[in-house]
Amino acid sequence: MSDEVASHLSEVIHSMGGFLAAIMDPEIARHAADPAASNFIAGNPQELASPEYVRALQRWAEPKDKDWFGYKMPHRPALVAAAEGLSEELGLTFDADDILLARGAHGGLAAALNVVVDPGDEVIFISPPWFFYEALILGARGRPVKIRVKARDFDLDVDAIAAAISPRTRAVLINTPHNPTGRIFSEETLGALASALEDASARNGRPIYLISDEAYSRILFDGNRMITPGASYARSLLIHTYSKTTLAPGQRLGYVALAPGMPGRDQVRQAFMVAGFSTGNMLPDAIMQYALPEIDAMSIDLHHLQRKRDRVVDALREMGYEVQSPQATFYLLPKAPIEDDMLFARTLAAQKVLVLPGTAVDMPGYFRISLTATDVMIDRALPVFAEVISNLAAGVPR
Ligand SMILES: Cc1ncc(COP(=O)(O)O)c(C=O)c1O
CATH class of the missing domain: 3.90.1150.10 (Aspartate Aminotransferase, domain 1)
Incomplete structure (x- = not known):
């Protein structure tokens, strides 16, 4: 350049x-x-977008007071609705304070990486990747380390991930359900990954975070269940978005959820706010926040x-x-x-x-x-x- x-x-x-x-x-x-x-x-x-979705945005676009479109703290009813929706979806208990609103999964990924990665830290990501994983890791001044899923059945290669962990590894970024293979990683596989990360964190004397891109967590076939590594690894940052359930990805709305039992939860939460200031990666627009409780129920x-x-x-x-x-x-x-x-x-x-x-x-x-x-x-x-x-x-x- x-x-x-x-x-x-x-x-x-x-x-x-x-x-x-x-x-x-x-x-x-x-x-x-x-x-x-x-x-x-x-x-x-x-x-065209569904009339139900369009009506929700129209309704919330009507200002109800002078602060309607002012600078804002996160809209509390949105946090509560997202926490309730995610708790039901994953069968875990999330508090409204575990939810950090973001501009879709892309914004959530950027925020999560900026919160945990120091310059030169390695971030293991899986390939085939979503288009911008490497760009996002580089943007957070991390070093991307690519590990392919298994060629035969597209399953997560936990042994290869474990072998790639070095003393500089700070995070592992996975995506389940996985774009583009459509694979949902099993509870056993994610449990094995959790054990590998626990061991490596202890060995390194520095925690390794698991960033789980769960953009398709509600786009499931054949009665399949969403399985999150957040159930087995407390240092998981779960990336969620409404881009898929609404099929309106131009309207940016999503969040990062802190896994239940996240160590240092208050510091991590504050770090998200600080990273928002330093990266300008701020909250979703006001209308999207107001509409979130309704949007959460749509598909x-x-x-x-x-x-x-x-x-x-x-x-x-x-x-x-x-x-x-x-x-x-x-x-x-x-x-x-x-x-x-x-x-x-x-x-x-x-x-x-x-x-x-x-x-x-x-x-x-x-x-x-x-x-x-x-x-x-x-x-x-x-x-x-x-x-x-x-x-x-x-x-x-x-
Ligand atoms: C795996 C994966 N992660 C993240 C994203 C980004 O989603 P969003 O539109 O919510 O930023 C996509 C969008 O296609 C995706 O497929």
Whole structure:
């Protein structure tokens, strides 16, 4: 980068290389704005927001006193509602004071990292990662250490994480349910991780935090249960967001929850406030805070999402694609029928079917489909997926 801007940003940009290559690929980007395209790239809405959600925002946008849009402390009813909702969801007891409001999971992750990481501390994160994990760790002046999930079944590789822990390890960042594999890590696996972190913290003489990105904790299929490492490891910072249940991620709202029994809870809570001042990573907008109790009770239609999952998984398998059925999240992660996932994505894009090349999430040779696409998009896309794989099998030139 040039002298005009901070040089450490070049490392941040480098960390997002795969994501930028995929998102800015001219042949894919050219079709992204085309309303006729079937867009499976991101967990974004493809239809208008629900009337219930819109009405809640409209209602709270009406000022009731002169302070309505003034500078604020966290809105107490929002903290209480989030704590009650999370307690019910996870089967643990959260107090309103355990909830630190944030601007979605992205804001919560940034805050959590800034609260625990000192310059040069190592943060282990799992790969395939969410796009900005490395950028966020670097932004907190930490050193990212990547550990892949197991190749065979996408489970958390606890032995590899334990082996990667050094005296400088300050935090481990996991994501469950996991984007993009759709895997929910089991209680046993998370228990083993908790033991490894307890042992390593004692060995290091300095606690290791577990940052658990739980953005999809309510996007579960087949009656699956959310399992949080917060149940087995008290030094867990649980990252939650309403971006997924409302499918309105442009309206920023989420929180970090301190696991029950968090040691030094009061200091950690204060540190969040201080980190907010130093990073400018402040509270969600007033309207979102007022609306939180209502938003907490809302959800997109998970039965419909599951029907789309089943339809697309069955159809892709029938065509010859290799794909596991996700336990949760918005995503399918099939293997691309050719090694070059970028070329495969461009071949689909030429027929107005847009997928995320696996390169964007450190999974070259795969592609990601977001089930937030509409049924009409799926109707249109399935014959294209079929044609492309059969042409590739028949050696038809692209
Ligand atoms: C795993 C994961 N973490 C965090 C986020 C960011 O969520 P938010 O929109 O709440 O910042 C996303 C969004 O796609 C995600 O998939």
